Structures are given as structure tokens and as C-alpha cells.
Amino acid sequence: MSSEFEQNLKKYAKVIVKVGLNLQPGQRLLIGGLTLSNDGTPLEFAPLVRLIAKEAYQIGARLVDVMWGDDQLRLIRFQHAPKDSFEVFPKWRIDAEVKIGEAGDADLVIVSSDPELLREQDPQLITKFQQTFFKHVKPLSDLISKNAMNWLAASGATDGWANKVFPTFPKKSRKAKLWDSIFEICRVKEKDPISAWRDHIDQLGKRKDYLNSKKYNELKLIAPGTDLTIGLPKGHKWVGGITTTQNGINFTPNMPTEEIFTIPHKDKTEGIVSSTKPLYYGGVIIEDFRLKFSEGRIIEVKAKKGADFLLKTLETDNGARYLGEIALVPHSSPISQSDLLFYNTLIDENAAIHVAFGRARKFNLENGEEMSDDDFAGVGGNLSLIHIDFMIGSGEMDVDGITEDGTFEPIMRNGEWAFKV
Secondary structure (H helix, E strand, O other), X not given: OOHHHHHHHHHHHHHHHHHHOOXXXXXXXXXXXXXXXXXXXXXXXXXXXXXXXXXXXXXXXXXXXXXXXXXXXXXXXXXHOOHHHOOOOOHHHHHHHHHHHHOOOEEEEEEOOXXXXXXXXXXXXXXXXXXXXXXXXXXXXXXXXXXXXXXXXXXXXXXXXXXXXXXXXXXXXXXHHHHHHHHHHOOOOOOOHHHHHHHHHHHHHHHHHHHHHHOOOEEEEEEOOEEEEEEOOOOEOOEEOEEEOOOXXXXXXXXXXXXXXXXXXXOXXXXXXXXXXXXXXXXXXXXXXXXXXXXXXXXXXXXXXXXXXXXXXXXXXXXXXXXXXXXXXXXXXXXXXXXXXXXXXXXXXXXXXXXXXXXXXXXXXXXXXXXXXXXXXXXXXXXXXXXXXXXXXXXXXXXXXXXXXXXXXXXXXXXXXXXXX
């Protein structure tokens, strides 16, 4: 790799530690938790991990530890493990992350996977793998929902992923091209990435504050294939850019991030919504799908590809057919303007307005972090083991906020912000 790449990788490590995690002196840092995409940190990221560790220790971290993983080991399991063994789970990995969260330390996940890795594997085994994962990850999801720790999901380039995103490029240059794209959308190539991120977060904060001041009752989303009304619970909070832990640490949980998001009322979504980008989830690609809602619940699913898998996912639990998030993203975001499909929800969701079916975050509701699950559900929060974002926005989408007296106010027009801050 070139010296320019090495310099960008160092800058990326600095942004991850100082902006994403905002790691504090005395904290521990765990890198590489278990996700649906990765069984730990891919071995290809060792150079980045070492740079992150160096930055963390220079700040004053007490300990930096890593859980490594390997995509090929996951594939070998699907190919050769007994079919009745997919309820076996490495609980120790989640236990380690839970202990980090309970102690108020920091957790970093570097997300990257080959979208084609499980293409030829049994969809029923993939579904069983997902169900087992969600059952065991709930204690960690609860801590994240309560902002118990500063955490970050970031991305890094691997060969398998790069081959999917850039299939027409010479094979030897694909991984470098993907790294370059990640650096671009994560503002690493700016002269001063830290300042660029602070300016960006400031802009997201101003838009968040504007929407919070409005206290809309509902949102109306209109675009080709979409006519959707989303009710919002009283006390909903728009969040974007910075999030604050229970012990007062400001952090930016996703890189990249272009969204302002809040919590829908579980039972108050009506109409139809169509996807504008494929959803890559758990090793399966779902394309050109449309959902119909009534009283908050998904009552109809159509998809050009992956319909059976999507339907099976929506059977995970009672909350899986209800929304847990609505996020606004301008069509002019850097990810959208790259005109790339990354097959990685962490990145692709920041290209377009999106919603998520499944779990709602308690920090999106006033005093939500202190609520029991029953109290949270009682005011309209959705409870589920899953939380799956999918993209519905485009340059043709309009969004209105509906006030308590029924007045419609423009929030977005043709995919762009309709108000100034």
C-alpha cells in the first residue's frame, strides 16, 4: 500500500478514537464484538487495529483488547457443521461486551463482510443463525438502547467486500478503491478530519434541535411507490451526530453518519413504502420490496428477490413487524453522491431516508433510558430482538411534519432539507 494510504489509515484511526468513540483517559476499549456480519474483527484489519490501540493508549486507555474473527471460519461452519448445531452460540463474546458496557467503558465494532459469502448456503440455517444471535445479543442491545457506554460501528475494506462493490475494477486495485471510498465518506481525506467532523456534527445538531422544537404528531412521506404516515409518540426525541452516555461522554456511534432519527409510535404507521436500495442482511440480499402497514403492523410484503427470507425475519418476534426508527437523510449526502451501493447497511443507510423495523431505542424518548420495557411499550415504543434499517429515500421524496392541529409543514422536498438552520 502507498504512503498516502498509510497516512489516511492513521488519520482514520485518530477519527475513530477521538470523534467516534471520544475515548476518555482511564477507559478500557474492546474491539471486535460479534455481529451478524462478522464473528469478531477480521484479521485483515490488524494494521488499523494497531493504530487504534496506539491512539487509545496515548489518550490514556487502561486496556485495549481485541476479539478477532474470520469470514472463512463462518463459511466453514455453514458448510460442515451439523445442521442441528446452529443454536450453539459463543456467549462469552457477548458477555465480554456486556461487562464493558456495565462498567461504562468503550466498545468498537469494525464492520465488514463479503456479501456473497453465504450465497450458496441453506437459507433455513441462515435464519436459525440469526435467531440464535438475536436471542443472545439482547443484553448488549439493552445497554446500547440506554446509552450505557460510548460505542462505535465503523467499516474497513476486505477483499471479498471490495470484489462485490467494484467488480469491474482490476482485481488487484479493488480493495484500495474501497478503502479510498471509506476514507472519502468518513471525511478522512479532509485537511483536518477532526475539524471537518466537528463542523458536520454541529450541522446535524442544529437540524436535530429544530425538529425537536416542533414536536410533530406525525410525519407524511410521499414518493413514487411510497405513501406513508408515521405517528410519533409524545416526548419523542430526534437524535443525530452526537449521543451522550449516562456518565456524560459525547460520542458519535456510526461512521459515516448523515442521519437525524427518532422513534415512531409502534401502532401508528399507515400506508405503503417501497425500498429504493437493496437490503443486505445476514448474508442475504433483498431487492425491490414493498411493505404495507395498518395500525403500525406490516400486513403485506412483496419483493422481487428475497421475499421468503424477509417474511421469515419478520416472524422473529411480535415486534418485528412494527417500526422502531425513522431517519431523515438528504439525497445530497456524500454516500448518495458517490452513486455506489456498498452492500453494507452501516454505510448505505446514510445515502437515503430510511426506516427500521424492529426494536426502538429508548434514548429516542424523553426519560426513556430510565423506563422499564413495559413502560416504554406503554407509550408507543417497540420492543423486538431485531433492528433492521432499509432505505426508502430518493431525490423524489417529500416529507412533511404534521402538527397537533393538523397543519402540514415541509421538512424535506425532493430529498433535500426544506428548512434552514
